[in-house]
Amino acid sequence: MTTSVETLGERGSAAGLMSRLSDQVRGVRTRASGFGYDRLMMVAGGVLMPVGIILILLGWAGAARTPFAWEQNDYLISGGILGLGLVFAGGFLYFSYWNTVRINESRTQTRQVIAALGRVEALLSGGASVDDTGRAIAAPRRFVATPSGSIFHRPDCAAVAGRTDVKDVNVARTSLKPCRICNPLDG
């Protein structure tokens, strides 16, 4: 806490404080969505449960030591009931931790399945390659020309549609001009 008081004194201005606060909130959010929050739940659960059990044992030991009912009540409440509460809270945190792990695993699996389906879909629709997330990678563009032509086209241009004698054109090396109907070099 001393650090935040010192920083507050240094910065002073409300704007500085606000930006610092939002930085911290962002940090909390990032941790919550990452692995840190899971770990926190696991550790808290692992600490709360034994502490609760120790409290119950202490309460029992305390209550057993005194013959007075009113004193036993104190031990029962602070040792027994509080201990029981902590055991439950710890167990719930532990349970939540495993649930989070399970959910994360199933999300990863779903992502992998979707990516695989994307690859299958891309292959079925004409062999475009895809990256790991299933997004299509732009295929190298192909241009064609007729054997005697002086212009080159997109393969689907109306001027070459249905022709089987077209040859591939390397745009970087060709002296042919781009077609004005299909504008092969646009987009």
Ligand SMILES: [Zn+2]
């Ligand atoms: Zn054309």
